[in-house]
Amino acid sequence: MTTLKESLIQTTCAYCGVGCGVDVALAGNQPTQLEGMPEHPANYGRLCVKGTHLLDTISNENRLSAPEINNKQVSWSEASDYVASEFSKIIAEHGPDAVAFYVSGQLLTEDYYIANKFMKGYIGSANIDTNSRLCMSSAVAGYKRAFGEDVVPCDYEDLEHTELLILIGSNAAWTHPVLYQRIARAKRMNPTMKVVVIDPRRTDSAELADRFLQLKPGTDAALYNGLLRYLADNQLLDDDFIAKHTDDFATALAATQSWTIDEVASYCELSRHEVSQFYSEFATSASAISFYSMGINQSSSGVDKCNAIINAHLASGKLLKTGSGPFSITGQPNAMGGREVGGLANQLAAHLDIENEQHQSLVKRFWQSPTIATQAGAKALDMFDAIRAGKIKAVWIMATNPMVSLPNTDAIAEALKACELVVVSDCVASNDTLDYAHVKLPSTGWGEKEGTVTNSERRISRQRAIIAPFAGAKNDWQILCDVAKKMGFSGFDFTQPSEIFDEWARLTSFENNGSRQLNLSALAGMSSREYNALRPIQWPCIKGDNYQHGQVFSQNQFSTTNKKARFIAITPQLPKQVTSSEYPLVMNSGRIRDQWHTMTRTGKSATLSTHITRPYIELHPKDASRLGINNDDLVRAQSKVGEVIANAKITDSLRAGECFMPIHWNQQFASSANVGKLYSSIADPISGQPETKFTAIKLQPVEFSQYMDVFVNKQSNCQADLTAQSDYWLKVNASNCSQYQLAFNDVIADALYWCQQSSGIKGQWSGFYEGATQRIQCIANGRLVFVAMVTNEQVTTSIEWINHLFSQSALNFAQLQSLLTATPDEEFSQGRQICSCFKVREKPIVDAIKAGTHRVDELGLQLQCGTNCGSCKTELSQLIKRHAVIAQGQQIDVLVTV
Amino acid sequence: MNHKQRVVVVGNGMVGHHFVEQITSLINPSSDAEVTVLSGEERLAYDRVHLSEFFAGKTADDLALTNEQIYADWQVRFYTNAKVTHINREKQQVTTSEGAIFDYDKLVLATGSFPFVPPIPGKDREHCLVYRTIADLNAIKHSASSSKVGVVIGGGLLGLEAANALKQLGLETHVVEFAPQLMGVQVDGGGGRLLKDKISALGVQVHTSMATEEIVDGDSCRYKMCFKGGETLETDLILFSAGIRPYDNLAREFDLAVGERGGIVINDHCQTSDQNIYAIGECALWSNFIFGLVAPGYAMAKIAAKHILSSHSDCAFTGADMSTKLKLMGVEVGSIGDAHGRTQDARSYVFDDQLSGVYKKIVTDPAGTRLIGAVLVGDTSDYDNLLQYHLNDLALSVAPESLIFPLAPTADTISIADLPAEAMICSCHQVTKHTIEQAVLAGAIDLVGVQTVTKACTGCGSCKSRVNCIIEHCVTEHSLAVTQAEPKRLSDSALIPVTELA
Structure with missing residues (x-):
């Protein structure tokens, strides 16, 4: 056997805007291992669960091989x-x-x-x-209005040096996990650092929060307008910075006149204490970062929200200083x-x-x-x-x-x-x-x-x-x-990308003369070899010794014609898609931890598909009981423009009257789970960014006459046949099989025949029937190739269990019997997978917590959970809060150790 | 009673003949009773179950169940071509079409059934035939000689037998079935599909879910069948095999109770609404049910015979097991009990091997401990074992799926030794394990001997292997020598006590 030549290639992760470096080890020309790049300044070796499983998504499955007309x-x-x-x-x-x-x-x-x-x-x-x-087009417009140029005035290192981190409209724990972990680490190292999470939903990111402000959706601009007024009222402004480096402060302040603490509290549906405490902390912190993302941007007044945030930072001089600034985080690589x-x-x-x-x-x-x-x-x-x-x-x-x-x-x-x-x-x-x-x-x-x-x-x-x-x-x-x-x-x-990059770098410096921060002159003229060897570098990167790479707006000189930043007068606006008696509920949307965008890539990874296997609609217990909806029921959400169907997930992490649905599931994975269908084409007038965090819906339970959980081996090509005949369907990928959760308005009496026809699979079929319950399997060449669990009510079959059976080269009789009786092995009845990296499930974690392990790191020592990418630490912390048996006199806050 | 009891039997089909056989074995012919058989057909009883063998070269004599000599030996009076047209219940007389009058003390109606021909326009055309009697077979043979294509309407058990006959006669053969599957009485949807595949593979074209609306002149053949939905099929010969209807006209005309949809109503002793008239076999309606198989008819014959001889007899008809095992054109088919799993809360286990063409299903009670039904297509080797569980209500000692799934480590077969003495081995002739063992101990130490003495395994023949097992077990157990005296006919009352053997 010849030994394959081993090599290492450094590249960048495909997912969010954190832009983590990854090291890919190759044997011959095959990638064998992927790790965080230790020296990359974005992640210093860390990776989140999505990045960790990047190699799973390299597959030739569903690839186009030649152009088609x-x-x-x-x-x-x-x-x-x-x-x-x-x-x-x-x-x-x-x-x-x-x-x-x-x-x-x-x-x-x-x-x-x-x-x-x-x-x-x-x-x-x-x-x-x-x-x-x-x-992020609202963020772009916000920066451009304030600074004269689309420049993000912060670095990741600021997150580690701030005294006050405000996460507003961001669930970084799930959307930017590596930054969230950097924040968590900073907080442990600096006990005086405070984290405030501002969100209508109590997301996983709130696990780290010293304070959680569950404001009314869409009221963020009022909260920051009030902050500006508070700073002025209490003489907490940076008068020197305002005078020397900004314009239009007076008009901006005038626009905040009505936003007293009482008015803000009532408008944002927060308590007066919550508002004033937040304002006072912002004012008195030596440094502060407003870390914002889609919750701010995806709004019909997203640009104004960005500028309300920037206004507060300009007025307090909390920007262009270590640990301070309005920090927009993007979602794409x-x-x-x-x-x-x-x-x-x-x-x-x-x-x-x-x-x-x-x-x-x-x-x-x-x-x-x-x-x-x-x-x-x-x-x-x-x-x-x-x-x-x-x-x-x-x-x-x-x-x-x-x-x-x-x-x-x-x-x-x-x-x-x-x-x-x-x-x-x-x-x-x-x-x-x-x-x-x-x-x-x-x-x-x-x-x-x-x-x-x-x-x-x-x-x-x-x-x-x-x-x-x-x-x-x-x-x-x-x-x-x-x-x-x-x-x-x-x-x-052009014959290679280095030539394009060179032209691009030259354009940034062409007739620049300091008028634009975006200047890559130091990178122009690179040979293709230099380009190939390029280390991660922050812009501006200007040729010459006098310039420090990455430093923006030095000496507070902005990109406007007079080099001054501009205050923008903000009149807060509520969302344009309003609730009514017909559509009484609010639908919010967002990402989940282990999927990304429309799942075209992450959907290929079986590991990533096991954390949350199906789309869901979160709703508050009060709304659920009013509507007669139980957990896991299929529910239909309808807005004026469209409808979706997904499983109900009842949680008090939402405000009553509000719902949430993940954005990921598309028509390759589900019949009707694309939350985008619910949103009207309403956008911010300046940025054109659509309002996709807020629409008015109604919810109702959906019942089907028959439900079928079908599992087929990866080689089979029957998705179209299975799904075309069903009234509702959802696909989940596992490593050895794909699961289709199907539902039908009319009962298929002869399910065995239906399965044989729809799958096109020939083999040894077996089945068990008892009333409406039918369990059907097919074995070919000794291997399990098809499973269907049929019922008249929704029951979910453990995909890990079935996937395990699909992996067996010869299914034995006991395994076949377990399918007939729908009795999974012990190891597969351990609840939801919490830690995707080490495949640690809920039950052993809860058992350990009940047995007295009340710290996330101790759970990691015992069970390995959370010890690789750390993306699940917030969930571990939540589990501890929920299940820990607290001895008398013990403090509850010792539990929060993300 | 100062004269010999006069028993008149109307009809000499398989059941009518069985009644004769039963009653003559129970009486002393010279003293107790006098049996008269009136047959509407031109010949005495023959084996309708194996009727299709007529086309495989068997003669009417080969199919005969009896002959004049045997009836003479049994001192049975018999008349062929003697169709009964009149019953005088007061005088207790029957009259034949030729005007002959017979007095009876007890009258047994074993008139059987006739094929149902659906009311399709064109059904009475010359080459539209039925499949029931030897006379029908002759007509089919005749028609086939001038035909190329033949269609059987009806995909039930008999329809497939008939299709086999047409195929053997060299015709391009089709089966047209109204229901979505073949043999819907005996097998379930899955079994029906495999059966269709297999029958089709044998060259018989099967058309299911087809309703024939009209039979008109054909273009390329003699006739054209027009189906609902517009499809057509050209054929030279049409055989109706769309079920049976009881021959109950005598009952209707002479005011015996008949069921709403036909059939002469009988009680548990097989008596009609006139206690001196009995009805048995396919003309009889028991508990609102007509049994279309030979075994229940035999059971009725036996009960009626006993009851006629002794009205105090406590033997009663309690229904019949409809289980069957057969080979259709070489395709093995078995059906046991509740084949469709219609029992409330029943459980079913299915094994459908598309690769080897075997379908097996078992149905158990809700607890999964008793077998109440089964379907076997393509391989009936499990039939005997499953039937024993069913007939004897044996508790399953293993998980039900072990009985039919090849993956199961060891197949669970019941050993003959474990069967209770009263276990029913031959359903056709109602022969128990005990009766067979007694016959063996009395010297019937091989199959032929047991068949002669007990009649076991002379009906459908599906119990052959079980009977052989019992013989073998019994011979080994008792170290019986193979040379024994000539076995003699054995009746239940003439059993030799075990103690006499040794």
């Missing part, structure tokens, strides 16, 4: 010819604004740069927008890169303004392009409206799944159906959007791509290929350049 395979040359000629034809007939690109925070900076250059400098339209519109190159319809490139003639000229001259976009293009929602209205006739969607991620799914479907030409480049062969594509282009996925990404603290890191591209897949920048060249454009003769 109208579902027929074609060569790359035919495909790019076709796209080029169709785009040219439509542009010639209807003008440049009749075409659009809808791109993604999944693209690398180099891809993004080419797409933007192509659209704005050559096609001559600004109809390029990104799915980042959905997560390269949302920041997109913002930088200009991948939004209302930006030009490199933080230059689209409607500024000088800027237009600058970029046009730099590119030597035939034209330049001179006015903002269509933002995401407007873009799909324009498609539906026939104004945009061709759209090229890259690396994103708008059929799931955009609100009002039915309207998006209508738009795509109406569109003359839908081109989709993606690394998957099927998703809800690809169903509408006329042209499908296989692009490379994470692990195959070379380029750079920028994380939430402006740190540029290399993403490196660890495996060869799948079959005929090409990099997005290559696909774009090919089409651009075929449309007759020069300026796209």
Whole structure:
């Protein structure tokens, strides 16, 4: 046996905006192991559970191998010819604004740069927008209004040096777990550090909180307006900073006049004490960070909320100092890169303004392009409206799944159906959007791509290929350049990403002269070898000895024309989608710990699919009892524009009258669990970011006549047959099998026959029937290949148990009997999986807690839970709180040791 | 009674004949009773169960269950072509179509049944036939000689027998069934599907869920069958096998009680509403049920015979087990008890091997401790074992699924020694283990001997292996020598006490 050559490749995680470095060990050309990169300043070796299981998601399952035109395979040359000629034809007939690109925070900076250059400098339209519109465009607009440039004025290290960390509209414990762990560690090292969590939901992030403010949804701007007034009323302003470095303070303060503590308390539905305590802590802390994310941004007044936050930091001088600042955290690996190159319809490139003639000229001259976009293009929602209205006739969607991620799914479907030409480049062969594509282009996925990404603290890191591209897949920048060249454009003769990066770095410094913080001049002129070896680096990175990389707004000089930051007068607005007697409940949405976006990647990992196996709708016990809904019941949520079905999860972590549903499940995984369907197309007027944290719904229990839990082996290809015949379905992936939870309005009397027909599997079938209960199995060549558990009420079968049986090379009689009687082995009746890394389940953890282990770290010593990525520590802490038997006189707060 | 009791039997089918056999074995023919048989057919009783063998080369004589000599030996008076048309209940007389009058003290109606022909327009065309009697078989043979395609309407047990007959006659054969499955009485949906696959593989085209609406002139064949939904099928010959109807016209005409949907109502002693008239077999309605199998008819025959000879006899008909095991065109099919699992809260265990073409299902009571039904298609080797559990209400000593799943470590078969003495071995002739053992001890030490003495295994034949086991067990246990005296016919009352052996 020859020993494979071992090597190590450093790259960047595919998921959230933290941008963790990962080390991938290879044997030969096969990735064998993945770990956090010890020296990466984002994570210093840590990884969350999603990052830990990145290699699980590298699979050739559901990959497109060659381009397709109208579902027929074609060569790359035919495909790019076709796209080029169709785009040219439509542009010639209807003008440049009749075409659009809808791109993604999944693209690398180099891809993004080419797409933007192509659209704005050559096609001559600004109809390029990104799915980042959905997560942080309000933050961009907020920074731009205040600082004159989209610059995040904080670093991750600030989190470790702050005295007061305010998590507002962020469930970092689940969405940015590595940062959350850095915060938790900082808090242990600095006992005076305080954490305040502000959220309508008591999320896992609240586990760490000294104070939890469960405010009314959408009232954040009022809370910060009140803070500004409080600072002024109590002479706690940084008068010097305000005078020297800001404008418009007086008007902003005037707008806060009505926001007394009493008014804020009543508006936000908090107690007076909660509000005043928060204000006083903010005022008296030496440093403070407002850490915010989608809870702030995804609002019809998200930009104002951002500026209300920034106002308070400007007024108190709590920014551009260690441990202080308004810190927006992005959700995608390269949302920041997109913002930088200009991948939004209302930006030009490199933080230059689209409607500024000088800027237009600058970029046009730099590119030597035939034209330049001179006015903002269509933002995401407007873009799909324009498609539906026939104004945009061709759209090229890259690396994103708008059929799931955009609100009002039915309207998006209508738009795509109406569109003359839908081109989709993606690394998957099927998703809800690809169903509408006329042209499908296989692009490379994470692990195959070379380029750079920028994380939430402006740190540029290399993403490196660890495996060869799948079959005929090409990099997005290559696909774009090919089409651009075929449309007759020069300026796209790139042969490798380093050349693109070099041009991009030169653009950032072109005629910059300190007017823009975004300056990568120190990175221009790198050889491809230097580019390949690039270490993670924060911008600005300006050539010359006088500059410290990563330092922004030095000497408080902002990017506005007069170098002063601007206060913005804020009038708080409530959400636009309001409740009524018909739709009396509020629906909030968000991520869960182990899934990401629309599950196209994380859905492939069996491990990640076991923490939360199915979509759910959280509701308050009071609402549940009023509506007659029990835990795990299937419920239907309806808004004015759509409906979804998911299992009820009753929890008092919500406010009464409010519900929550995860965003992840799409139509590849569930018949009707895409929460986006419930949201109307209502967006912030400035940023165009949709309001997807708040809509009005009604809830009702749904009952079916028959329920069937079907498990099939991974080789079988019967999803369409199983799901087409059911009235409700949900898919869960495990390592050896896939589970389909099906429900039917009409009872299938001969379930055995139905299973045989729908699965197409031939083998030795067996079954047990007792009244409405039927348990059906199939064995082929000794292996279990099919299981169905049929009942007239919803019962969930342990997927780990069935998965274990699917792994057996020869199923024995006792195992078959256990299926007939639906009696899992002891080890599979241990409750929910809490720790995904070590597969530790709820029951042993609770047993240990009841036996007296009341600390998270002690649980880890005993059971290993929480000792790898740590993502489950908050849940462990919750379990301790719930199950610990407290001896008399013992303090409860000793339990919280995340 | 100063004269010999006159017993008149109307009908000489299998059950009528069995009655004769039973009553003559119980009486002293010269003294007790005088038996008269009136047969409407031209020949004496023959084996209808194996009727299809007629096409495999067997003759009417081969199928005969008796002959004139035997009846003469038993001192039974008999008349063929003697169709009874009149009963005078007051005078206790019956009259034949030819005007012959017979007095009776006890009248036994064993008129059997006739095939049901659904009221489809065109059903009376020349080559639309039924499958019931040897005369029908001759008509089929004749029609087939000028036909290429044949269709059987009805996919029940008899319909498939008939299809086999058509196939043996060299016709392209089709079975058209109204229900979604074949043999819906005996097997469940899963078994029916496999049966359909197997029958189809043997070259018989099976069309289920088909309602025939009309029979018209054909284009390429003699006739065209038109189905609901618009499909058609061309054929030269149509055989109706859509169930049976009891021959109860005598009862209707002469005011005996009949059921709402036909059948002569009888009590547990097989008496009709006139206590001097009995009805047995497929013309009889017991507990609102007509038994379409031979075994229950035999049981009725036995009970009626005993009751006629001694009205104080406490033997009573208590229903019959409808279990069957048969081979249809080489396809093994078994059905035991509640094959469909219709018993309240019953449990079912199914094994459906698509690869080897075997379907097995067992039905147990709600506790899973007693076997109450089974379906076997493709392999009936478990039949005997399962039937013993069912007939003798034996508690299952293992998990029910062990009985049919090949993965089970050891198949649980009941040893003959464990069977209780009263265990019913031959359902057709109601022969118990005890009776067989007594016969063996009396010298019937092989199958032929036991068949001769006890009649066991002379009906459907499905108990053959069990009977052999008992013989073998008994011979070994008692170290019986193989040379013994000629076995003699044994009646229940003539059992040799065990003590006499040694």
